[in-house]
Amino acid sequence: MSLPQHFLETGDGSRFPSIGLGTWKIPEAVLPDLVPEAVAMGYRHFDCACDYGNEPAVGEGLRRALASGLCSRDDLWITSKLWNTYHHPDHVRPACERTLSDLGLDVLDLYLIHFPVTLAFVPFEERYPPGWFFDPASENPSMKPVRIPLADTWGAMEGLVGAGLVKRIGVCNYSTALLRDLLAYASIAPQVLQVEMHPYLPQPRLLRFCHEEGIAVTAFSPFGASSYVPLQMALESESVLDDPAVLEIAAEQGRSPGQVLLRWAVQRGTVVIPKTQTPAHLRENIGIFDFALTPEEMSRLDALDRRRRFNDPAEFGEKAFNTFYPIFD
């Protein structure tokens, strides 16, 4: 079968599928059918995390897709992420093993540190996934920051590669400064950086730095505000899908605004992981490999930069979790 999918070659020569399905906020009830449907349409990359609380349901979907012979395990790229409460080196391996068991896998293709945010440990039997609050049932719940060097967490991540539990490791939500520091002590360099990227937050310096260092970049929240309006972290009026320039280019190309944003992401050399639980969007989002934006259209989209970050722990930590924890300045 010829796949409507392209690949980005990573620093180690791996073929990283350019479009992945983001799974944040997809209800558990939907995933067992949605995952095989996605595989049948050509998706080979699934972006998961402990924190999304739905890894067993993704796992059931993967099991069904594999059982139906749609593809083999080797054709799939499964990413998951280490949650903030498991940064202590003693907790990294158990956290990874829990994710593997929930997903029904022996090995992950990529395991990422979810945030450079280090929170007090919460045992599995107390709460899983633990979320942001340390004490959700208390009268004034809050996050409980602790001081664990990211270098120690990274050392334990490297141990997972040595133990054969994960093929590659990387980070999310790191700045160039944190990446530069990581490169100074890493025995295994990060293969991937996953960060928020869309035309209102294109982060050209970060992208250039990663390209120069051979770190592949995955763009999350490619539709900008869409994911954050229901969480009251963005206004509908901030939607990049409705931006006049995006609508104009969509009309020129005879494509949807969503396809224009995903094509922009892929053409600037990132992998992109749109979330959808709507079958029409699922098909639309992978149908971007039979057209190209012109250099002029790319420049028009690049020029929309507003430095508007929707996923910012300094903002949502204080509003939703009663704790000021900035990581971006």
Ligand SMILES: NC(=O)c1ccc[n+]([C@@H]2O[C@H](COP(=O)([O-])OP(=O)(O)OC[C@H]3O[C@@H](n4cnc5c(N)ncnc54)[C@H](OP(=O)(O)O)[C@@H]3O)[C@@H](O)[C@H]2O)c1
């Ligand atoms: N590492 C991190 O810290 C981090 C943070 C955030 C996200 N992520 C990852 O990145 C993934 C994607 O980001 P996201 O979920 O925040 O947001 P997103 O993919 O930018 O947007 C999802 C929203 O857009 C809608 N949508 C999907 N396809 C569309 C289309 N073609 N046209 C119009 N609307 C469309 C979805 O609704 P329907 O479902 O109805 O289609 C949903 O409301 C996540 O699922 C997660 O895997 C990682």
